[in-house]
Amino acid sequence: MINLQNIEKVYRTSTIETLALNNINLDIKKGEFVSIMGPSGCGKSTLLNVMGLLDEPSKGTVQLDGQPVTKYTDKELARLRNQKIGFIFQSFHLINDLSVIDNVEIPLLYRSTNGKPRQEYAKEALTKVGLSNRMKHFPKQLSGGQKQRVAIARAIVGNPDIILADEPTGNLDSAMGNEIMNILQQLNDDGATIVMVTHDEQMAKRTHRLIRLFDGTQVL
């Protein structure tokens, strides 16, 4: 499903060069639930960004469904992200100016889905995460756990094959974290491939496979 070969990511400023990822080789299979762990600053989020086509590697090849994406244009990458990948972020990244349902509809906006079906799909996704009664609310009116459920609804509304979650439980208490984890497990049981960055060993234990990073290098 996702294949990374010899991935290297270097951040350069005028005075310093930082190697964020060093020779990463990874193969994520369809239907897998993989967690990535490691200390802060070891490159977990960078790796997730490279996998999600949010950031370009300095070296190496990213393949999605066997297709290298290195030479894809901005438009092609955008279409690929839109149709194949759903993102969940630690700080939710909801647009505060839009209502819950408008936030969930965002991926469908870029598929030119018409207004009515778009609302129907968004309602379905919100029902899946148990938030059908909060559709007209705004993010500021929700708790952390509710915000993350909205973010999950947004990630799954377009039925993507892959869900990339960057510390989805990092800002939540353990009860709420467990709830979110249950939803992710359910999505995985329904066929979604999930890659999750986490600091939490307990959460990582609930996934199929664990990848450990240290100073940008894969150690497990």
Place this chain on the structure above:
Amino acid sequence: MLLNYIKIAWKVLLRHPFYTFITLFGISLTLTVLMVLTSFLDHLIGSHYPENKRDRTLYIMQMTQQDSSRTSRQSGPMSFKFLTEYAKSLKTPERVTICTFINSSNAYVGSQKIKLNTKFTDADFWRVTDFEFLEGKPYNEQNIANGENVLVITDDFKKHYFESATEPVVGKDVEIENIHYKVIGVVKASPVTRPFTYADVFFPYTAPKSNYQNTGMRGGYVAMILAKDKSDLKAIQDEFQSHIDRIPLPGIQDGFKYAILDVKSEPYLENFVGTIMDGNAGLKTIFFGVIAFVMFMLMGLPAINLVNINVSRIMERASEIGIRKAFGAPVKTLVWQFIVENIFITLIGGTIALGLTMIVIHLINTSGIIAYADLAINLNVFIISLLVCLIFGLLSGVLPALRMSKLNIAEALKS
């Protein structure tokens, strides 16, 4: 999609009321100036009362005579005889009228002096123009042939002279410079900015002191040529020029020997600019260039300012841009989104400006700065204003949109 953009634009406006105030203040002030300017230009050169047929009218305003070395020249309006011979005789037009430009005179109400602008016209003047008769009727060929001392006055003069706006005055006597005239009609006045039709009092050209019998080529008269159709204008100009070309050269006028004679029949705008620029084609280009430059600066500077404000507020929107890109928005779509947002904001500014313009125009019309001014926001002004809003929105939206859309997703999400 569009609704989503507009929702966001509205929320962004509400987020920082002070910035919003500054932005909208800048936009609406600029657009107000442009709209008032457009309305004034339209008032000046558009087809309006009582010259509603300007689009198919040619104007003959002055004759220029030069010596062979082009070192000395004289120019000015023409004689009634000259225009009768060379303009009135044209075959292509629907009608030609000859009238004086603007003369001045005095009338007295008791001991109070009223300064008057007067005009001597033929009977066709009332057919070429569209004056609204509030009372009575215009003088006709018969009145003129009989040499009757009749006149048409404006509603404003009626109010001052007869000290009543409502009482009928047709048939009453008006004394101007010791000559008695009978009022034959009362018209709604034409603004001072339309000199071919502006006057307080209109006399038949046979009235005393009109000098219509002068024999030279020069005098105090101008002409308006009404075409049957707009498409006839070129043919009329050619016919008129062929008449002028028949005048033998060189000739002598008041002791001045001229070898070059120039009389043009032109549409109102060309005649207007030509008169200001004294017929110099190069200067005309400079004139239009300066107008275009002033318009551009009026729009350009506030647009640059708005670009500046927009760019400095990019980081506030960085997270949103990151989210939209992550979920599949291509750069082109984001650029379009920000342009739509900007146009939306500009249109709000435009609506405020429209209100302000109406107030300013009302003040100009009622203040008397321009006599009988009738500035208005008509369809032309509105369409031009809308176009200006869109150009302004594009000017101030494209650059920030490009900068916003090129943000790196991962960086944008970190902010």
